[in-house]
Amino acid sequence: MSDSAPHIPRDKTFDSTYDLFQEGYDFIRNHCWQLGTDVFQTRIQLKPTICMMGREASLLFYDEQKFKRSGAAPKRVMKTLFGQQGVQGLDGQAHRHRKAMFMALMNEQSLEALLRITEASWLSAINDWQQHNKPVILKDAVADILTQSVCQWAGVPLEPDEIRHRSQQFLLMIEAAGQIGLPHWQGRQARRSMEKWCRQLIQQTRHGSLPVSDNTALFQIAHHRELDDSVLPEQIAAVELLNVLRPTVAITYYVVLTALALHQFPHEAQRLGDAESRYRFVQEVRRFYPFFPATMAQVRQTFEWQGYRFEEGHRVMLDLYGTNHDERLWQNPEQFWPDRFLDYKPDTFSLIPQGGGDYWQNHRCAGEWFTVSIMALMTKLLTTTIDYDVPGQNLLLAHNKMPAIPESGFIISQITLLATVTIAEA
Ligand code: HEM
Numbered sequence: 001m002s003d004s005a006p007h008i009p010r011d012k013t014f015d016s017t018y019d020l021f022q023e024g025y026d027f028i029r030n031h032c033w034q035l036g037t038d039v040f041q042t043r044i045q046l047k048p049t050i051c052m053m054g055r056e057a058s059l060l061f062y063d064e065q066k067f068k069r070s071g072a073a074p075k076r077v078m079k080t081l082f083g084q085q086g087v088q089g090l091d092g093q094a095h096r097h098r099k100a101m102f103m104a105l106m107n108e109q110s111l112e113a114l115l116r117i118t119e120a121s122w123l124s125a126i127n128d129w130q131q132h133n134k135p136v137i138l139k140d141a142v143a144d145i146l147t148q149s150v151c152q153w154a155g156v157p158l159e160p161d162e163i164r165h166r167s168q169q170f171l172l173m174i175e176a177a178g179q180i181g182l183p184h185w186q187g188r189q190a191r192r193s194m195e196k197w198c199r200q201l202i203q204q205t206r207h208g209s210l211p212v213s214d215n216t217a218l219f220q221i222a223h224h225r226e227l228d229d230s231v232l233p234e235q236i237a238a239v240e241l242l243n244v245l246r247p248t249v250a251i252t253y254y255v256v257l258t259a260l261a262l263h264q265f266p267h268e269a270q271r272l273g274d275a276e277s278r279y280r281f282v283q284e285v286r287r288f289y290p291f292f293p294a295t296m297a298q299v300r301q302t303f304e305w306q307g308y309r310f311e312e313g314h315r316v317m318l319d320l321y322g323t324n325h326d327e328r329l330w331q332n333p334e335q336f337w338p339d340r341f342l343d344y345k346p347d348t349f350s351l352i353p354q355g356g357g358d359y360w361q362n363h364r365c366a367g368e369w370f371t372v373s374i375m376a377l378m379t380k381l382l383t384t385t386i387d388y389d390v391p392g393q394n395l396l397l398a399h400n401k402m403p404a405i406p407e408s409g410f411i412i413s414q415i416t417l418l419a420t421v422t423i424a425e426a
Pocket of ligand 1: 088098102145243244245247248250251252254291292295296352353355356362364366367368370371
């Protein structure tokens with residue numbers, strides 16, 4: 001390696017934490033544009049951080065020889081969104097082994113089961129909405145539906161009067177990672193409470209005091225064996241159970257964004273009569289709207305890339321949102337255009353709202369198929385089972401709020417039932 005390798009372009013500011021919070025989803029690409037580069041160096045919370053975007057950067061980021069995940073995520077993310085010692089922070093064989101446990105849960109049969117439960121839960125909810133004849137905040141209502149559905153699917157018992165409490169705890173955990181002050185601390189508190197709940201479930205499952213069928217996520221995680229044949233410590237098993245429950249409830253934000261897209265692009269909403277068009281619509285919702293801003297790793301050992309020197313120990317952030325809006329990859333990226341997926345050749349490094357690379361080898365989201373399928377089902381349910389109005393409300397998405405959905409949670413009113421659908425059509 002040459003000592004004369006040029007340093008990665010550096011952002012002028014001493015520390016970019018303030019800019020990151022101000023610019024949110026646009027931070028990395030704004031600074032890439034300003035510096036005329038796909039990669040720049042800065043400090044975030046005083047830690048040297050390399051920010052990157054684009055397909056080449058994405059390819060590099062998922063090279064396990066060059067980057068590791070242990071120690072990469074900031075404490076504020078570990079204490080809210082991820083939890084400690086879960087799959088997100090593992091590397092090498094330990095990661096692949098733990099990841100295989102998640103991937104085994106994501107099979108076609110279990111997906112069908114989750115879709116069936118979710119549809120039934122939706123149909124029961126819309127009946128209530130119509131009877132009460134009051135406006136509904138879609139975010140809260142869908143979070144309840146997904147909480148109830150994923151718990152039933154995972155073998156986690158949940159009384160009807162517990163649903164709202166748990167669904168709100170999931171949302172607090174998800175939102176807290178990008179917040180400061182009280183909302184952040186409420187998210188930490190929600191995680192502590194949920195980990196305690198999940199530890200008890202793991203304990204009861206292992207002792208046999210909770211009857212759980214062996215094909216459920218709860219059973220599989222409780223009895224998972226590590227490489228040394230030991231079961232997971234209760235606390236880590238609780239974190240991993242939450243790694244299935246929490247992100248499934250997080251699909252709520254995508255459902256709200258789907259409803260927003262149906263409202264903002266009515267000509268596209270008219271064209272959703274078959275499964276393929278709904279699939280393209282959902283892919284465009286995931287590409288177009290911001291959700292998970294960036295993913296992080298740490299340089300394993302100093303190396304050079306495109307003549308730049310990546311120093312050992314530096315944190316690296318890959319811009320997911322910016323890559324999904326990169327005009328070298330996407331024609332008119334700021335246009336909502338589902339038909340771009342008509343002749344799209346699947347590429348694991350350019351459409352990366354849920355990470356890139358390989359599901360089994362890399363840290364790409366284990367639940368991406370589930371997400372796409374639940375969104376497609378919800379698109380169908382929103383367009384075929386109810387008619388509704390969208391009353392006046394602020395529908396702007398603040399790009400410095402994560403996840404970005406309208407502040408109102410997307411209110412719908414004047415809800416009337418249209419018809420029911422069968423799962424086979426979704
Ligand atoms: C709301 C939709 C979702 C979004 C936006 C999302 C996003 C992501 C992202 C960005 C990553 C990290 C990728 C990386 O670091 O390279 C990830 C990882 C992960 N996701 Fe998701 N996800 C979603 C839904 C789900 C669902 C439904 C599940 C499970 C049922 C799930 C389980 C996981 C797991 C276990 C990981 C860690 C994978 C690893 O470290 O190897 N996610 N997700």
